[in-house]
Amino acid sequence: MNPWDPVPYSVTPAAQVLARCVASGVSAQRDLDAVPRDTNVFSPRLIVAEQVADLKRQFDVKNLEMELLKLEKESADVTHSFFLSQRFAALQQFTSHLQEVLREQASLRQRLMKPLCLQNLPIEANLHRYVVELIGMVMDLIENMESKVKITRSFPSLGPTMTSLDNAVAQLLTQVAEVEELAGQVLQWKDLQHHMFTTNNQTST
Numbered sequence: 001m002n003p004w005d006p007v008p009y010s011v012t013p014a015a016q017v018l019a020r021c022v023a024s025g026v027s028a029q030r031d032l033d034a035v036p037r038d039t040n041v042f043s044p045r046l047i048v049a050e051q052v053a054d055l056k057r058q059f060d061v062k063n064l065e066m067e068l069l070k071l072e073k074e075s076a077d078v079t080h081s082f083f084l085s086q087r088f089a090a091l092q093q094f095t096s097h098l099q100e101v102l103r104e105q106a107s108l109r110q111r112l113m114k115p116l117c118l119q120n121l122p123i124e125a126n127l128h129r130y131v132v133e134l135i136g137m138v139m140d141l142i143e144n145m146e147s148k149v150k151i152t153r154s155f156p157s158l159g160p161t162m163t164s165l166d167n168a169v170a171q172l173l174t175q176v177a178e179v180e181e182l183a184g185q186v187l188q189w190k191d192l193q194h195h196m197f198t199t200n201n202q203t204s205t
Contacts, residue, residue, distance in 0.1 A: 021027040101108070123131055141148075 018027070022029050
């Protein structure tokens with residue numbers, strides 16, 4: 001039990017000690033009365049400084065927590081159980097594949113020792129789908145080769161067509177020349193009519 005706790009006493013032990021000091025003359029009653037009764041006996045600046053220091057400690061704690069969170073985020077792929085479970089699953093799948101390869105080691109070795117001639121083509125894996133498309137096109141060409149050759153041979157010859165086109169162009173040029181000659185005659189007739197009209201007007205005046 002704290003002897004300075006005022007709860008179980010009507011007169012606190014501190015008050016008894018102070019009363020003895022006053023009775024013995026060690027301290028005066030006026031000195032005790034001069035002590036401020038307010039709980040804030042310290043300077044306001046000291047209180048503000050203490051509050052600032054407390055806030056700084058809290059800020060440091062928050063910074064430390066933030067750094068820990070950043071570190072946890074950066075190392076989550078090697079420490080977090082979610083990412084570790086994914087890596088473990090991938091590792092198990094790879095291990096099972098290796099086990100299957102080891103079990104089929106003899107048959108794989110025999111297949112690799114067989115010659116490739118007249119059996120398959122050594123084509124890179126990333127080109128397989130293009131080869132499949134190309135083989136489909138080649139098969140279609142082979143199947144329809146005869147019909148396509150017949151269609152090509154049935155096309156009309158371009159020689160007579162070009163001759164007809166040249167004749168049409170020559171006729172068109174001839175007609176253009178005739179139209180130009182006719183237009184010249186019309187202009188001459190128009191000038192003649194204008195000259196005759198002007199002469200008649202001058203004679204009548």
